Amino acid sequence: MIEINKLTVSYGSKDVLAATDLAIADHETIAVIGPSGCGKSTLLYSIAGLIKPTSGSIMINGKSLLEPRMETSVILQDYGLLPWKNVYQNVALPLSIRGVAKSVIEDKVNALLNALHIEEQINKFPVQLSGGQQQRVAIARALIAEPDLLLMDEPFSALDATVREEMQDLILNLHQEHKLSLVFVTHSIEEAVILGKRIIVMQPNPGQIKRIITNPHFGDVKFRNEFAFHKLCVHVRQEMEGI
Numbered sequence: 678m679i680e681i682n683k684l685t686v687s688y689g690s691k692d693v694l695a696a697t698d699l700a701i702a703d704h705e706t707i708a709v710i711g712p713s714g715c716g717k718s719t720l721l722y723s724i725a726g727l728i729k730p731t732s733g734s735i736m737i738n739g740k741s742l743l744e745p746r747m748e749t750s751v752i753l754q755d756y757g758l759l760p761w762k763n764v765y766q767n768v769a770l771p772l773s774i775r776g777v778a779k780s781v782i783e784d785k786v787n788a789l790l791n792a793l794h795i796e797e798q799i800n801k802f803p804v805q806l807s808g809g810q811q812q813r814v815a816i817a818r819a820l821i822a823e824p825d826l827l828l829m830d831e832p833f834s835a836l837d838a839t840v841r842e843e844m845q846d847l848i849l850n851l852h853q854e855h856k857l858s859l860v861f862v863t864h865s866i867e868e869a870v871i872l873g874k875r876i877i878v879m880q881p882n883p884g885q886i887k888r889i890i891t892n893p894h895f896g897d898v899k900f901r902n903e904f905a906f907h908k909l910c911v912h913v914r915q916e917m918e919g920i
């Protein structure tokens with residue numbers, strides 16, 4: 678359970694995030710959408726413990742968040758893979774820096790690469806992979822430490838439409854399987870509606886939550902082709918108009 682209470686983040690005299698309140702339940706998915714500069718990444722990095730609030734607080738599982746947690750994984754837009762390490766080494770990294778035994782790491786890396794269908798890329802370097810494959814490697818690396826919270830900042834923006842939909846479905850399956858909470862920043866209304874059990878619409882100057890929209894169809898695999906999906910997209914678009 679994440680409890681964000683009156684969270685304010687300021688740079689100089691500018692409030693980038695103004696007195697934001699939000700509670701995120703265990704195993705919930707939140708999609709965050711809004712125009713450029715409205716504070717989406719600031720909110721995400723605050724939940725990651727990477728940005729210190731100017732005032733207010735974030736509690737995770739009853740504990741005040743004062744620094745990044747081991748149980749939180751973050752995936753950034755550029756995937757953050759280390760170019761000089763191969764797929765195996767990139768995925769293993771969170772465990773190898775914690776000194777976990779090699780045989781344990783090997784089993785976990787192999788299981789994840791199989792689950793994400795990238796086992797054949799195990800010895801390749803990031804530059805030798807497609808965007809979708811790099812994204813899968815980043816997801817495998819994020820999951821290997823068995824996080825309870827996965828934070829993603831526009832991770833699919835560089836992917837073409839078909840791969841993007843595949844990745845969205847993959848994330849929904851992983852969310853079901855691993856029982857983790859997910860906070861996902863996106864510029865795409867369709868993506869927010871597919872991935873968010875609740876969709877947070879933000880507005881800038883100062884950055885704040887304008888509306889929280891509950892998605893009653895979340896998790897329905899056929900949802901993308903249904904009228905209800907398009908109806909909800911229109912609803913989110915209307916909330917974003919005039920911001």
Ligand SMILES: Nc1ncnc2c1ncn2[C@@H]1O[C@H](COP(=O)(O)OP(=O)(O)OP(=O)(O)O)[C@@H](O)[C@H]1O
Nearest residue numbers: 688693711712713714715716717718719720864884
């Ligand atoms: N380190 C910083 N110093 C000063 N201002 C900053 C800093 N980081 C972010 N900002 C400002 O804070 C505001 C919110 O930035 P943030 O990256 O959170 O927005 P965003 O909604 O994620 O934007 P985008 O959709 O373009 O990624 C912007 O106006 C940005 O210029």
